[in-house]
Amino acid sequence: MSSAPSLFEPVQLGAILAPNRILMAPLTRCRAYPGNVPGPLNAEYYRQRASAGLIVSEATSVSPRGFGYPNTPGIFTAEQVAGWKLVTDAVHAAGGRMLLQLWHVGRISHPSYQPNGEAPVAPSAIAPHGKIFTGTEMADYTVPRALGIGEIPGIIAEYVHGARLAKEAGFDGVEVHNANGYLLDQFLRDGTNQRTDAYGGSAKNRARLTLEVTEAVAGVWGAERVGIRFSPGGVFNDMRDSNPLETFGHVLRELDRMNLAYAHVTRVTAQDLAHGAKDGVNPRELRPSYRGRIVSAGGFTRESAERALAEGWADAIAFGTSFLANPDLPERLRRNAPLNVADSATFYASGPKGYTDYPTMAG
Numbered sequence: 001m002s003s004a005p006s007l008f009e010p011v012q013l014g015a016i017l018a019p020n021r022i023l024m025a026p027l028t029r030c031r032a033y034p035g036n037v038p039g040p041l042n043a044e045y046y047r048q049r050a051s052a053g054l055i056v057s058e059a060t061s062v063s064p065r066g067f068g069y070p071n072t073p074g075i076f077t078a079e080q081v082a083g084w085k086l087v088t089d090a091v092h093a094a095g096g097r098m099l100l101q102l103w104h105v106g107r108i109s110h111p112s113y114q115p116n117g118e119a120p121v122a123p124s125a126i127a128p129h130g131k132i133f134t135g136t137e138m139a140d141y142t143v144p145r146a147l148g149i150g151e152i153p154g155i156i157a158e159y160v161h162g163a164r165l166a167k168e169a170g171f172d173g174v175e176v177h178n179a180n181g182y183l184l185d186q187f188l189r190d191g192t193n194q195r196t197d198a199y200g201g202s203a204k205n206r207a208r209l210t211l212e213v214t215e216a217v218a219g220v221w222g223a224e225r226v227g228i229r230f231s232p233g234g235v236f237n238d239m240r241d242s243n244p245l246e247t248f249g250h251v252l253r254e255l256d257r258m259n260l261a262y263a264h265v266t267r268v269t270a271q272d273l274a275h276g277a278k279d280g281v282n283p284r285e286l287r288p289s290y291r292g293r294i295v296s297a298g299g300f301t302r303e304s305a306e307r308a309l310a311e312g313w314a315d316a317i318a319f320g321t322s323f324l325a326n327p328d329l330p331e332r333l334r335r336n337a338p339l340n341v342a343d344s345a346t347f348y349a350s351g352p353k354g355y356t357d358y359p360t361m362a363g
């Protein structure tokens with residue numbers, strides 16, 4: 001007899017009781033309405049997926065300077081709060097729970113997305129390699145402007161404002177987006193942070209903004225309703241770190257003292273390997289640094305998710321593409337039913353196709 005927790009058993013994530021351990025991973029879908037405002041179509045999409053143990057929303061910008069993709073939602077205006085309220089009401093009416101993922105893209109932007117066509121902001125003036133879709137064309141990334149140390153309190157204040165508005169919008173909590181090469185990840189890893197002030201240099205200094213933002217957001221919500229996401233093995237958005245075990249081990253040990261709802265730590269995926277990830281650190285190796293709940297994500301199946309729970313390095317698993325394509329994913333996994341295949345051509349398209357029209361087993 002194994003005593004391993006089942007994917008279909010509840011798990012307490014801070015103040016949130018998830019009725020199963022199959023979470024919906026945050027998924028950018030580029031279908032917000034004008035003004036970066038969620039609307040009825042988005043509410044329907046999330047409502048369909050309310051059987052998740054917990055939904056983490058698509059990345060949502062806390063700042064007009066935090067955008068780098070077309071038609072993504074924000075959380076800094078009253079209209080955005082009203083739009084998100086439609087979503088949280090629909091999810092709650094369907095019996096679900098939902099966190100908002102707080103986002104700032106930092107250098108993964110372009111002057112065409114920025115107020116007054118200014119340069120995007122970042123820890124250091126280092127342009128990412130590659131190209132960005134501006135909404136009309138593919139363009140080279142530009143060199144970002146390094147934030148002055150006097151601007152850091154303003155960045156933290158934007159996260160706090162987003163966290164407050166998320167509360168008004170009826171969420172059950174928030175997830176700080178520290179993954180995938182966006183602003184906080186840019187500060188944390190030494191490939192993108194070459195600052196010489198208190199926010200650069202040692203792992204301790206590079207983790208400072210992450211810890212200050214998380215603490216400030218926990219001041220709004222209570223730590224037990226705040227999660228945080230990392231991608232320690234990810235190279236997406238031209239990311240690297242010279243010692244990921246030290247960098248991520250340090251930040252997780254510091255966060256462990258805060259008693260957050262969970263740390264969400266993605267594992268190295270086949271896609272990361274295809275993009276050149278060689279020696280990224282995995283949640284399994286980071287488990288000794290964090291005693292709280294760990295959520296993992298990255299190419300999981302029912303079998304590999306159950307193995308991760310049995311091996312004790314994850315307490316719940318977030319599913320991305322399979323939740324995108326299967327609104328009733330928990331029930332399908334429970335029955336070992338076949339899964340709909342996700343259509344990548346409609347990941348970032350517009351309208352209901354490939355968004356709200358994936359069938360359930362019953363449908």
Ligand SMILES: Cc1cc2nc3c(=O)[nH]c(=O)nc-3n(C[C@H](O)[C@H](O)[C@H](O)COP(=O)(O)O)c2cc1C
Pocket residue numbers: 025026027028029057058059101177179180229266269297298299300318319320321322347348
């Ligand atoms: C279409 C798409 C959009 C995504 N958007 C986000 C996002 O907004 N925030 C985030 O942290 N990760 C995002 N991710 C990463 C997923 O949350 C997840 O970690 C990844 O897809 C691996 O899990 P999977 O193999 O189950 O899909 C996105 C992935 C996809 C495919």
